Amino acid sequence: xAAAVLGGHAALTAxxxxxxxxxxxxxxxxxxxxxxxxxxxxSSGTYLLPxxxxxxxxxxxxxxxxxxxxxxxxxxxxxxxxxYTGGSRHLWAPEIHFANGQFYLWYSASTFGSRRSAxxxxxxxxxxxxxxxxxxxxxxxFENSDHNAIDPALVVDSAGTWWLAYGSFGDGIxxxxxxxxxxxxxxxxxxRLASRGGGPIEAPTIHRAKNGYYYLFVSFDYCxxxxxxxxxxxxxxxxxxxxxxRDRAGxxxxxxxxxxxxxxxxxxxxxxxxxxxxxxxxxVLFYHYYDDAGTPRLGINLLAYDSSxxxxxx
Numbered sequence: 001x002a003a004a005v006l007g008g009h010a011a012l013t014a015x016x017x018x019x020x021x022x023x024x025x026x027x028x029x030x031x032x033x034x035x036x037x038x039x040x041x042x043s044s045g046t047y048l049l050p051x052x053x054x055x056x057x058x059x060x061x062x063x064x065x066x067x068x069x070x071x072x073x074x075x076x077x078x079x080x081x082x083x084y085t086g087g088s089r090h091l092w093a094p095e096i097h098f099a100n101g102q103f104y105l106w107y108s109a110s111t112f113g114s115r116r117s118a119x120x121x122x123x124x125x126x127x128x129x130x131x132x133x134x135x136x137x138x139x140x141x142f143e144n145s146d147h148n149a150i151d152p153a154l155v156v157d158s159a160g161t162w163w164l165a166y167g168s169f170g171d172g173i174x175x176x177x178x179x180x181x182x183x184x185x186x187x188x189x190x191x192r193l194a195s196r197g198g199g200p201i202e203a204p205t206i207h208r209a210k211n212g213y214y215y216l217f218v219s220f221d222y223c224x225x226x227x228x229x230x231x232x233x234x235x236x237x238x239x240x241x242x243x244x245x246r247d248r249a250g251x252x253x254x255x256x257x258x259x260x261x262x263x264x265x266x267x268x269x270x271x272x273x274x275x276x277x278x279x280x281x282x283x284v285l286f287y288h289y290y291d292d293a294g295t296p297r298l299g300i301n302l303l304a305y306d307s308s309x310x311x312x313x314x
Contacts, residue, residue: 229270
């Protein structure tokens with residue numbers, strides 16, 4: 001069995017080293033029913049992981065390996081999101097950031113298959129369950145929109161400007177500028193980052209690496225089908241946060257390009273909706289996948305870069 005170092009511990013992977021990709025590193029605790037994970041390391045060293053769930057599910061860890069349920073960001077519900085969720089408390093795909101002495105949380109409100117969607121932002125002094133305050137609507141889309149306002153992902157560029165990438169299917173992944181104080185939209189600027197001409201693409205993550213590149217990670221193909229899910233993680237890069245992003249072969253991501261770095265194999269089905277954490281020891285890839293029973297689980301791998309600057313999981 002191959003080994004990966006996660007949180008300072010040697011963790012055997014769940015797949016054999018002969019497989020196309022390494023399996024996820026061993027994680028323990030509350031790691032099932034994890035969908036669309038996002039991650040931050042707080043100033044105390046604790047990891048805080050919000051994910052899709054009723055009121056946004058929260059988990060914590062002190063070592064990046066053992067995870068504990070920590071309630072919901074909005075245990076009392078989010079009535080402002082009801083017009084988009086049909087009254088459901090189920091909120092999707094959070095994004096978390098710490099700045100200005102507080103935590104910011106962006107999240108999606110929609111129903112499956114709909115483009116009547118919205119992204120909202122909230123703030124908290126601690127990030128703990130029940131401490132989040134609604135701050136407003138960031139962006140919304142309608143059934144006749146050519147893209148979908150779900151799956152928010154924040155990136156702060158080298159000049160300190162805040163940008164939000166988001167999108168699913170349709171015309172793909174878009175980007176807007178945010179206020180670095182409120183976390184709300186700033187101006188009307190919009191950039192088109194990636195598309196598959198209406199095909200399945202979603203869940204953007206933009207990581208500004210130490211080598212000077214911005215890496216746009218997305219999920220291709222289909223989520224949410226249990227063991228039949230076909231999600232896979234793709235990447236392109238650019239020297240500009242707004243693109244253009246190209247894959248290893250030079251193809252533009254706006255024209256369907258993307259270099260695969262993780263896909264399903266064996267009992268690992270549909271890995272995707274990834275997040276990247278620049279931790280003290282390594283860049284780390286978080287994602288969900290489905291086991292053979294169709295249960296969504298937390299996956300974690302280390303992320304490294306080859307001699308040409310392209311990321312790979314190990």
